[in-house]
Amino acid sequence: MEENNLVTVEFFGLYRLAYKKACVKVEAKNIEELFQKLYEMDDVHTPKELRNSIVLLNGKNIMELRKFKTKLKPNDNVVIMSPASGG
Amino acid sequence: MLDFNEAVKDKVIAIIGCGGLGGNIAHLFARLNPKKIIVFDGDEFSLSNLNRQLCATKNTIGKKKVEVLEERLLACSNSEIETHPIFFTEKEIPLLESVDLILDATDNVRSRFVIEKAGKKHKIPVVHGAINGLFGQVAIIYPGDKTFEKLYPDKQEKEIQKTYSFAPSLIASIQVAEAAKYFAKEQELKPYEVLFIDMLSMDIKKVNI
Numbered sequence: 001m002e003e004n005n006l007v008t009v010e011f012f013g014l015y016r017l018a019y020k021k022a023c024v025k026v027e028a029k030n031i032e033e034l035f036q037k038l039y040e041m042d043d044v045h046t047p048k049e050l051r052n053s054i055v056l057l058n059g060k061n062i063m064e065l066r067k068f069k070t071k072l073k074p075n076d077n078v079v080i081m082s083p084a085s086g087g
Numbered sequence: 088m089l090d091f092n093e094a095v096k097d098k099v100i101a102i103i104g105c106g107g108l109g110g111n112i113a114h115l116f117a118r119l120n121p122k123k124i125i126v127f128d129g130d131e132f133s134l135s136n137l138n139r140q141l142c143a144t145k146n147t148i149g150k151k152k153v154e155v156l157e158e159r160l161l162a163c164s165n166s167e168i169e170t171h172p173i174f175f176t177e178k179e180i181p182l183l184e185s186v187d188l189i190l191d192a193t194d195n196v197r198s199r200f201v202i203e204k205a206g207k208k209h210k211i212p213v214v215h216g217a218i219n220g221l222f223g224q225v226a227i228i229y230p231g232d233k234t235f236e237k238l239y240p241d242k243q244e245k246e247i248q249k250t251y252s253f254a255p256s257l258i259a260s261i262q263v264a265e266a267a268k269y270f271a272k273e274q275e276l277k278p279y280e281v282l283f284i285d286m287l288s289m290d291i292k293k294v295n296i
Contacts, residue, residue, distance in 0.1 A: 012283060012292065013222040014248065022288065052241050054296060061237065061296050079294070081283060083238040084219035085245040087108045087194035087255070 007072045009034065013082035015053065018044045031055060032068045034078065054081040094271035095121040098187045102126045103175045103202055105152040107255030108216050108262070109192030110141040113156055115263040116190070117164035124166050125186065128152045129174040139252045174198070180205045188266055191215045191228075192259070196239045203228055203235050212269060216262040220248030221286040223258035227265055227276045234279060237296045254286060 006025040016022055019042055026041070028034035035047035055062045056079040062070045072078070098121045102109050105128035113126060130152050136143035142155045153170035160168050173179065175198060183189065183205050191202050191213050199215070206213040206228055213228040215235075228234045239245075261282065268275040276282065276293075283292045 012285060012290070014219065014246070016285065016288070017220070017248075022290070052243070054238070056294055056296075059294065063237065063240070079292070081292075081294075082219070082222070083245070084217040084223050085194070085196050085199070085239065086218045086247050086250065087104050087106050087192050087216075 005074050007034070007074070007076040007078055009038070010077065010079045012079060013084065015045070015080050015082050028072055030068070030072055031057070031062055031070045031078075034072065035068070050080065054083060055079070056081070089271055089273060091119055091267040091271055095119050095267060097122050098270055099123040099125065099185050100188050100190060100266065101183055101186045102190045102192055103198070104128055104192035104194060105142070105156050106130070106136065106192065106194055107139045107250065108218065108259045109190075110143075110152075110156060111256050111259030112190050112192055112216075112263055113160055114141060114163070115260060116266070117160040117166055117168075119263075119267060120165050122167065123169060123185075124160065124164075125169040125171070125183075126153050126156055127171045127173060127175045127179065129172055139250060139255055175201060175205075177201055177204070180208055183209050183211075187211055188269065189213045190262055190266060191217075192262075196235075196242060196244050199235050199239070200242070203233075207231050214262045214266045214269070216258045218250055218254045218258050219245065220250055221254055222248075222284065223254060223286070224281050224283045225258060225261045225265060225276070226281040227269060227278070229278050232278050234281070234296070237279070238281070257284065257286065 005027045035050040132143045132147045147155045151172045210230045215226045
């Protein structure tokens with residue numbers, strides 16, 4: 001694995017609790033592959049479950065980009081967040 | 088010099104939900120003395136509310152949340168208080184005709200889409216807040232914005248983690264601050280900006296969703 005192919009993934013909200021870490025570096029070509037790599041790293045969330053998260057790529061919601069086909073470049077920053085819904 | 092009392096003195100606000108968030112919001116907003124506060128909640132206090140809901144005491148268990156809240160608010164505010172001991176549904180949207188701003192303090196995704204619709208119908212903003220365990224978020228939904236479609240794309244209810252007294256207090260405080268700043272036209276959150284707060288690590292992110 002080449003170091004410069006890595007993207008930084010930050011977890012926020014319930015995902016931070018689930019993965020028991022705030023940040024991880026993963027090699028992936030796109031968001032879909034990133035979800036699969038995260039599942040291989042820790043099966044706490046399946047790729048299907050991760051599709052219900054809010055995913056920001058360099059501060060932009062991937063829903064405004066190419067959704068789960070959005071391509072990743074070395075040193076990209078991905079944030080995976082869970083919205084709260086209680087009151 | 089900012090004067091939030093002046094900014095809200097002629098305003099009517101509605102608080103949907105009088106649980107952890109709503110009870111805190113109502114107490115905080117009442118002390119700003121808006122013209123009128125309208126509250127909705129069909130629930131009664133129960134033992135499980137004691138850990139985080141301001142008006143839940145050993146003496147109020149079994150009583151209607153809005154009735155207990157009304158008594159508390161009248162004791163600390165000059166605002167007129169209007170109570171609705173019912174849950175907010177599509178049927179209640181016309182009741183918000185005179186309202187200038189809605190504070191979302193409900194505890195489920197389904198009701199939030201109804202609240203967003205009410206804001207659009209009456210052309211008024213909704214100050215959204217939600218908590219889950221030690222996490223929470225705040226946003227202002229301007230009329231016509233589809234913020235909830237971005238926050239809850241699957242429209243499914245979420246797994247709820249145990250929460251504690253300080254979590255709704257913090258999120259409610261920020262909601263009231265954003266509402267007051269909205270009325271004062273002062274640096275309030277912009278459309279689709281969401282403030283996410285992790286109280287465990289005290290990591291705060293303002294993101295454009």
